[in-house]
Amino acid sequence: MGKIVHCVPNFSEGRNEEVIEKIVDSFRNIEGVTLLNYSPDKDHNRTVVNVMGDPAKVKDAMVAAAKAATELIDMSKHEGAHPRMGAVDVVPFIPVAEVTMEECVEYAKEVGERIGALGVPVYLYEEAASKPERKNLADVRKGQYEGFFEKITQEGWKPDFGPGEMNAKTGCTAVGARIALVAFNVNLNTDKLEIADAIAKKVRFIGGGLRFVKAMGVMLEDRNQVQVSMNLVNYKKTSIYRAIELIKAEAARYGVTVYGTELVGMVPLEALVESAEYYMQLEDFDVNQIIEKQLLNSK
Amino acid sequence: MGKIVHCVPNFSEGRNEEVIEKIVDSFRNIEGVTLLNYSPDKDHNRTVVNVMGDPAKVKDAMVAAAKAATELIDMSKHEGAHPRMGAVDVVPFIPVAEVTMEECVEYAKEVGERIGALGVPVYLYEEAASKPERKNLADVRKGQYEGFFEKITQEGWKPDFGPGEMNAKTGCTAVGARIALVAFNVNLNTDKLEIADAIAKKVRFIGGGLRFVKAMGVMLEDRNQVQVSMNLVNYKKTSIYRAIELIKAEAARYGVTVYGTELVGMVPLEALVESAEYYMQLEDFDVNQIIEKQLLNSK
Numbered sequence: 001m002g003k004i005v006h007c008v009p010n011f012s013e014g015r016n017e018e019v020i021e022k023i024v025d026s027f028r029n030i031e032g033v034t035l036l037n038y039s040p041d042k043d044h045n046r047t048v049v050n051v052m053g054d055p056a057k058v059k060d061a062m063v064a065a066a067k068a069a070t071e072l073i074d075m076s077k078h079e080g081a082h083p084r085m086g087a088v089d090v091v092p093f094i095p096v097a098e099v100t101m102e103e104c105v106e107y108a109k110e111v112g113e114r115i116g117a118l119g120v121p122v123y124l125y126e127e128a129a130s131k132p133e134r135k136n137l138a139d140v141r142k143g144q145y146e147g148f149f150e151k152i153t154q155e156g157w158k159p160d161f162g163p164g165e166m167n168a169k170t171g172c173t174a175v176g177a178r179i180a181l182v183a184f185n186v187n188l189n190t191d192k193l194e195i196a197d198a199i200a201k202k203v204r205f206i207g208g209g210l211r212f213v214k215a216m217g218v219m220l221e222d223r224n225q226v227q228v229s230m231n232l233v234n235y236k237k238t239s240i241y242r243a244i245e246l247i248k249a250e251a252a253r254y255g256v257t258v259y260g261t262e263l264v265g266m267v268p269l270e271a272l273v274e275s276a277e278y279y280m281q282l283e284d285f286d287v288n289q290i291i292e293k294q295l296l297n298s299k
Numbered sequence: 300m301g302k303i304v305h306c307v308p309n310f311s312e313g314r315n316e317e318v319i320e321k322i323v324d325s326f327r328n329i330e331g332v333t334l335l336n337y338s339p340d341k342d343h344n345r346t347v348v349n350v351m352g353d354p355a356k357v358k359d360a361m362v363a364a365a366k367a368a369t370e371l372i373d374m375s376k377h378e379g380a381h382p383r384m385g386a387v388d389v390v391p392f393i394p395v396a397e398v399t400m401e402e403c404v405e406y407a408k409e410v411g412e413r414i415g416a417l418g419v420p421v422y423l424y425e426e427a428a429s430k431p432e433r434k435n436l437a438d439v440r441k442g443q444y445e446g447f448f449e450k451i452t453q454e455g456w457k458p459d460f461g462p463g464e465m466n467a468k469t470g471c472t473a474v475g476a477r478i479a480l481v482a483f484n485v486n487l488n489t490d491k492l493e494i495a496d497a498i499a500k501k502v503r504f505i506g507g508g509l510r511f512v513k514a515m516g517v518m519l520e521d522r523n524q525v526q527v528s529m530n531l532v533n534y535k536k537t538s539i540y541r542a543i544e545l546i547k548a549e550a551a552r553y554g555v556t557v558y559g560t561e562l563v564g565m566v567p568l569e570a571l572v573e574s575a576e577y578y579m580q581l582e583d584f585d586v587n588q589i590i591e592k593q594l595l596n597s598k
Contacts, residue, residue: 034594
């Protein structure tokens with residue numbers, strides 16, 4: 001099958017269909033590149049694109065899309081609910097097959113440099129970060145587009161690539177490499193939001209919970225149930241089943257049980273297999289025993 | 300990705316490497332055909348081949364392998380522990396992707412006819428069977444090679460394809476279409492074989508248990524544990540988790556617990572996902588949310 005990388009660029013346009021289509025066109029009809037889906041959000045005024053394929057081809061398509069976005073989007077006029085710093089807001093590269101994290105860091109650096117050459121200040125983040133304080137995307141993006149006119153002049157926030165001053169039209173771009181995120185929700189048999197909140201605080205890292213879990217309580221009005229909504233930021237180290245079992249244990253003190261769970265969006269096969277192995281008590285299972293995995297290997 | 304069929308031919312030669320390699324060569328270096336693995340067994344004097352790919356290409360390769368096997372194997376000299384009726388003993392076609400069971404039945408009929416044209420009496424079995432009494436492979440093969448000189452002359456056992464009399468050199472071949480088998484074992488925290496035997500009898504179809512489960516008790520001498528060894532012959536209707544949970548319930552009456560489980564050989568993704576969904580209590584999960592599945596779809 002060869003090397004496969006997943007890229008999830010976020011563009012700061014979620015309303016103008018013509019602009020969105022022109023940007024997304026950069027990923028269409030290219031041998032070796034698969035446009036999995038794209039989801040424009042009008043409230044956020046933002047479009048998230050899922051694209052996968054041969055690294056060299058994905059990189060070229062990504063730079064072409066960045067060129068289109070910087071030409072078509074004027075950040076000085078952008079409004080939207082989601083935090084953002086540029087027309088091409090964030091570009092993560094995620095390893096899928098026969099690609100290491102180190103290689104994804106190289107892809108991020110190359111694409112960062114090429115987007116920088118379009119006149120856009122570029123910051124490398126997560127695994128590609130040039131300094132520890134640039135690892136976390138939220139820290140990089142802090143201040144947002146409006147704040148970057150000042151932030152970019154600070155000693156510690158000189159861009160990794162591109163001009164050393166703010167580009168008012170394009171804003172700035174974060175390019176990075178990271179492991180796949182797993183968005184996972186647990187729905188509880190209660191309508192008491194305070195219970196979901198309390199459990200979320202116990203299960204998440206900052207509350208002394210699981211190392212790679214971010215969590216918050218959410219009210220599901222239409223179901224009259226509450227939810228612990230999570231991001232598992234490293235499913236290889238903190239598996240889905242561990243989050244489920246810890247939530248069950250915390251919920252038991254309120255006499256509350258799990259009604260159901262939800263995997264949101266894409267999930268790596270390995271993340272699902274690890275939980276299946278735990279619950280099924282599988283010994284010595286190899287993911288290559290899965291027919292579809294073999295089929296993929298043989299491509 | 301297009302249509303993908305899985306074929307698992309069994310050849311009656313497990314000792315002579317030169318012969319085995321010549322037969323297996325028919326599946327090698329063919330665009331559109333993937334030789335997944337092959338496992339010669341000296342005791343059984345038999346080789347099981349796993350091959351997958353484009354149906355037209357797999358059919359052609361299968362007929363070429365049958366031609367090689369009928370030329371190189373002399374059944375009148377064959378000895379081995381496994382029941383067998385011919386040099387090409389059995390050829391099942393299994394749907395994998397974008398292929399229906401009806402199409403697999405057509406593949407079985409075409410390949411059966413072409414193997415028949417090599418001078419081999421051919422019986423269609425399972426979903427491809429021409430009569431109800433030919434559905435079960437064990438019924439078709441009953442009497443084995445030695446018994447077929449007489450069996451083939453019986454009113455009800457006229458072959459579906461090929462000559463109406465026994466071929467002493469090649470024996471007979473069964474060609475069919477079936478769903479993927481899941482070989483699944485549950486290891487128990489006890490060394491009492493009678494407990495595994497008793498549970499096997501309760502969990503299997505013929506004992507009033509699950510519709511698509513075949514089971515028997517096995518002693519694992521090296522582990523000092525016993526095992527319920529199963530074949531799930533329709534994982535879509537009798538899921539793996541149901542077998543696990545029923546065995547747990549039956550074992551509880553002896554105070555025995557499950558130590559671990561084993562999936563033997565290949566397993567369809569769907570079979571694993573269904574058990575993950577059950578244990579994780581997943582709501583509305585779609586197998587296409589798995590990154591690797593998307594990747595496969597996009598091929």
